[in-house]
Amino acid sequence: MAYATLRYQMRGQAKYWGKPTTCTIVCRHGKWYASITVNVLEPALKPEILPVGAIGIDLGCTSALSITDGENHHQIDAPQFLRNAEHKIKKASKDKRRKRAPNRNKKIKAARRFKKAQSKISKLTRKVGNQRHNWVHQVAAEIISGNSFVATETLVVKNMTGKAKRGKRKKQKAGLNKSILDVGFGMLRASIKYKVEQIGGVFIEVPTRQVKPSQTCPQCGHQHKKTLDIRVHECGVCGYVQDRDIAAAEVMLYWAKGILPGLGTNRANAPLR
Numbered sequence: 001m002a003y004a005t006l007r008y009q010m011r012g013q014a015k016y017w018g019k020p021t022t023c024t025i026v027c028r029h030g031k032w033y034a035s036i037t038v039n040v041l042e043p044a045l046k047p048e049i050l051p052v053g054a055i056g057i058d059l060g061c062t063s064a065l066s067i068t069d070g071e072n073h074h075q076i077d078a079p080q081f082l083r084n085a086e087h088k089i090k091k092a093s094k095d096k097r098r099k100r101a102p103n104r105n106k107k108i109k110a111a112r113r114f115k116k117a118q119s120k121i122s123k124l125t126r127k128v129g130n131q132r133h134n135w136v137h138q139v140a141a142e143i144i145s146g147n148s149f150v151a152t153e154t155l156v157v158k159n160m161t162g163k164a165k166r167g168k169r170k171k172q173k174a175g176l177n178k179s180i181l182d183v184g185f186g187m188l189r190a191s192i193k194y195k196v197e198q199i200g201g202v203f204i205e206v207p208t209r210q211v212k213p214s215q216t217c218p219q220c221g222h223q224h225k226k227t228l229d230i231r232v233h234e235c236g237v238c239g240y241v242q243d244r245d246i247a248a249a250e251v252m253l254y255w256a257k258g259i260l261p262g263l264g265t266n267r268a269n270a271p272l273r
Helices: 081-097 112-144 170-183 185-198 244-257
Strands: 018-028 031-040 053-059 063-068 073-077 147-153 202-206 232-234 241-243
Touching: 053 185, 053 244, 063 112, 063 244, 073 244, 081 112, 112 147, 112 185, 147 185, 147 244, 185 202, 202 244, 232 244, 241 244
Parallel strands: 053 147, 147 202
Antiparallel strands: 018 031, 053 063, 063 073, 232 241
C-alpha cells in the first residue's frame, strides 16, 4: 500500500518550539483541522522587561470591559456578534423547518434541501463563533501589551446563565443570558489569564461575595446595595460619583493591591492564579 505525503503551510508562527508528539485530524462543518501537540523545550517565553501597568477589569454586557489603573479609565463596548446575526439565523432556521427532516423510526431520509439549509445555519453560527474568538484574543493581547498585573472578579458563567425561576421574568433572564454568552465572559477571562501568566505577570481573582465590587465605594469602602438598573455609583458617605462598572473595577484593583479603604482589604485567602 502506497502512502502520500501532504504538506500544508501553517497559519501564523509557532510560539513555542519543541518535539511533535501527537497529531489529531478532525473534520468540522466540512473543513479539516490538524491539532498538533508539541513537547516544548522551554516552558515559557517571557519578555526581558515586563510591562509595568496594573489594572482592574469589570466584565459586563453593555460595556464588555471596564478598565482602570486608578487614574485613567476606558471601556470596550460589547461586540454583539450573535445579536447582529440573529435575524439571519432565525430566517435560515425557519427555512429549514419547511424542508423534509430525517426520521429514523419511519425510515425517512433528509431531503437534499434540508441538508443545504442545515449547512447554511452551521455556517452562520460558525462565523459568529470565529468572530468572537478573534475579538477575544485581540482584546487580551491589547491588555497585556502594557500591563502585567490584572485583577478581575471571580465568575462562574454556568451559574450566571441559569434559567429563571417560575414567574421571575423569564424573557428578561433569557435576554441577559444571551448577552452574557455573546460577550463570552468565560473565554475572555480565560484568555486574559493565560496571556498574563504567559509573560510572567500576575492575575488575581477577587472574591465577589466577600468584596462585593459593585456595591462598594472605591474611595471610602462603604457598601451600599444597588439594583442592576442603577448605572452610576454615588456614595452617600464620601460623595464619590463614578460609572458603576468603572467603580467596580477600581474596587477590584485597590483590593488586589491591598489599599482598599474599609472592609475587604485583606487578600490573604484570595486565589492567586
